[in-house]
Amino acid sequence: MPVVEIHLIEGYPAEVKSRLATALTQAVRVVVPAPPEAVTVLMHDLPASDYYRGGSPRKPADALPDPAELVRAYLAAMEARDLDKARAMQGDGFVMVFPGTPPMTRLEELLDWAAPRYRFVTKRYAGFDTAPGPEAAVVYARGTLEGEWPDGTAFAGIRFIDRFEVTQGRITRQDVWNDIAETRASERTPDGRD
Known part of the structure; x- marks a missing residue:
């Protein structure tokens, strides 16, 4: 049972997360012979105040359109x-x-x-x-x-x-x-x- 964990800065809407979960599931299934229901995707939202890059706080990028x-x-x-x-x-x-x-x-x-x-x-x-x-x-x-x-x-x-x-x-x-x-x-x- 493949498990994929991803950390995101909070703020992405549910439909974007759903698209991401589907894409990650499909990517796993191209390599691992698992049915979709056997692929687990765990998303962890981090508060924006807890995200820094290069010592500076950053905002999440807008999701690209489908x-x-x-x-x-x-x-x-x-x-x-x-x-x-x-x-x-x-x-x-x-x-x-x-x-x-x-x-x-x-x-x-x-x-x-x-x-x-x-x-x-x-x-x-x-x-x-x-x-x-x-x-x-x-x-x-x-x-x-x-x-x-x-x-x-x-x-x-x-x-x-x-x-x-x-x-x-x-x-x-x-x-x-x-x-x-x-x-x-x-x-x-x-x-x-x-």
Whole structure:
């Protein structure tokens, strides 16, 4: 039965502690073959007046946002075409790569690239998976796409997976894979016409 103990400066809300306990439990289970209920996490809150570093009192840092929730909010903003809101979630050096594209850094580039491919697209999510990394948290959003082709014909059920890197609470990279091109090609007649 693995036991993890962590000392925190008091002041973190319960939902932050719950996220931390879940993340620590998952981290243990990547290495130790234990079911979740066998991993014990003990959190010890220390009064802020009892915390010093370098001989000076310190305050706890604010918790970072949940990476999966940040990605979900970003994707919702993009679907609503609220580019200002989406941009506010991007970090320095943001880059995105979509199928068959060179790296793009501006959302307008993405919209220009997508315009001749489909009228609109929405996502149905099967799940969000988060993994910690040495520099960034990695979030995978997966599910299916639906929308309309440029001629107004509907499409649905197209697989996708988006991989995001979240650094210090901001999205710094997005890589996208989907079956849109294969689906579109299979709907064309042998001579290449719709």
